[in-house]
Amino acid sequence: MTAPPGLSRGARRPRARRPARPRRPGALYSLGWCYEFVAYRLEKQPGRPYRDPAQLYELAAATLQRCIDLEPDPGLQDDAEKLRDTILDRL
Numbered sequence: 001m002t003a004p005p006g007l008s009r010g011a012r013r014p015r016a017r018r019p020a021r022p023r024r025p026g027a028l029y030s031l032g033w034c035y036e037f038v039a040y041r042l043e044k045q046p047g048r049p050y051r052d053p054a055q056l057y058e059l060a061a062a063t064l065q066r067c068i069d070l071e072p073d074p075g076l077q078d079d080a081e082k083l084r085d086t087i088l089d090r091l
Helices: 024-044 052-069 072-090
Strands: none
Touching: 024 052, 024 072, 052 072
């Protein structure tokens, strides 16, 4: 198999990528909030949800902790800590 014109042999094979992990506190807060929102809605559905809400709450708390660990501005840190604590109280 030959490479298309203008591409080196190595350019044909894409490398495996690691999944992207947000490193910005605002993105982590938003992600944690979304996990919590979905967990709450699944918890309120009748019947068995397609995903365990407790697992999503744990994921939300861990994501919010990563946000806090990055030492965001005081307002965001306070919001993240409050939401994380609320989630931990549910678990």
